[in-house]
Amino acid sequence: MATTEKDKPKKQLIREAAARLFRDKGYSATSMRDLADAVHLRASSLYNHISSKEEILKDICFENAYRFLATMEEVEQMDASATQKVMALLHLHIRTATEDFTSVTAFNDEWRHLSEPDLSAFKALRKNYEGRFQAIIEAGIRAGEFHSVEPAIALHTLFSSVRWLYDWYKPGKKITAEDLEEQMCRLLMKGMTKQ
Amino acid sequence: MATTEKDKPKKQLIREAAARLFRDKGYSATSMRDLADAVHLRASSLYNHISSKEEILKDICFENAYRFLATMEEVEQMDASATQKVMALLHLHIRTATEDFTSVTAFNDEWRHLSEPDLSAFKALRKNYEGRFQAIIEAGIRAGEFHSVEPAIALHTLFSSVRWLYDWYKPGKKITAEDLEEQMCRLLMKGMTKQ
C-alpha cells in the first residue's frame, strides 16, 4: 500500500507547510495563524503537534545540517579526485534545492532566527561543513586540478550559486533538473568563457 | 569642509540604520523600536522624518534598482566584447555588495515585503535588468565567446554568486576588495578547473 499524503503524521505535514511559508514569506513574517490556515486547523491546535514556532525552525535546520554532514562523510571517503568530490557536493546541493524546500530555510537566512544555544550549535555545524568543503578545494589546488584561488572565495562562490536556486528555478518548465545540474556544474567548473 | 556623519540629514541616517538592521535581522524582524534605538530616538519620533516602515524599504529598493539600471545603460553602450561587459557588471555587483549595505536589502529577499503596487513595480524593474543582462550573455554565446549554456542558468548563477557576499565577506580581513573582485570574476569566467 502506497504512502499517501494522509498517512503522513500531522507533525510532518505541519513542518512541510511551515517550510513552504518560511521560504515564501520568511520565518518572522509567517504567523502561527498563517500556518494553521495552511493545514486547516486553528492556531491553538497546532500546539498538540509541536511545542513552539521556533521548534519547527530548529527541526528543519538541524535535520538538513545532519543530512549534509552525512553526505560530506561519504564524499570524503570516495576514492576520487577533488574535481569529482566537488562535483558530487554541487550535485547534492542542486538536487536538494530543487526537491526539498525545507533545505531552503536551513541554507538561507532563516536559521538566523534561532535563539541560543541552538543558534551557536547550528553555526558550528555549518562551519564544520564549510571547513571540510574548503579542505577539498585546497586539496584540489595542491594537486594542480584547480586554479590557484583563495579557497574561501571559491567555497562561498560555489555555495552562493546554489543558495538562490529556489528563487528562480521552477522544475520542469523548459529546464529539467538534469539539465540544471549538468550546466551549473559545468559553468562553475569550467567557467563562462571558452579556452 | 568635509561632510561628517552629523551633517547627514536625519532621514538618511535612519535609512542607513534601517538597511543595516534589515540585513542583520530581516525586514519583518526589525521593529520600529529597534530602529529608533539605533538612531537614539523614540519610535514615535521617527515619523517626523519618514512616513512608514515600508517607505524606508521602498526607498532603498527603488534607489538601488535605478542605480543598477543606469549602469546597465552605460554598459550596453560600451564598445566592448560580451566578456568585458559581463565582467563590468560583475565588478559593479561585487563592489556594491562590499561597499553599500543598502543594496543587500534590495537584491536579497527583503523587497518581497513590499506591498502592491510597489511590489509589482519593483519586480518589473528587476525583470528588466535581468533580461538585459541575459541579452548580453546571449550575445556572448552567439559570438562564440561563451560556452553554449542555457542563458537563464548562466544569468542566475552569476547573480546568485554575488548575492550572498554580505553574508561572509568582511572587508580588509585577509582578502582585500580588489582580490575579491579579481578572483571572483576569474572563477566565474574561467571556472574552477585548469584547462
Add this chain to the structure above:
DNA sequence: CCTACCGATCGGTAGG
C-alpha cells in the same frame, strides 16, 4: 523631539 496611548496582531495557554 517627547509622553501617552491606540487597535491589531503576535505566540502561546487554559480548559474542555
Add this chain to the structure above:
DNA sequence: CCTACCGATCGGTAGG
C-alpha cells in the same frame, strides 16, 4: 480538536 482568552509587542497617531 475547538472556543476563549492571555500579556507582549507591533506600526503608527494625537497632542504638545
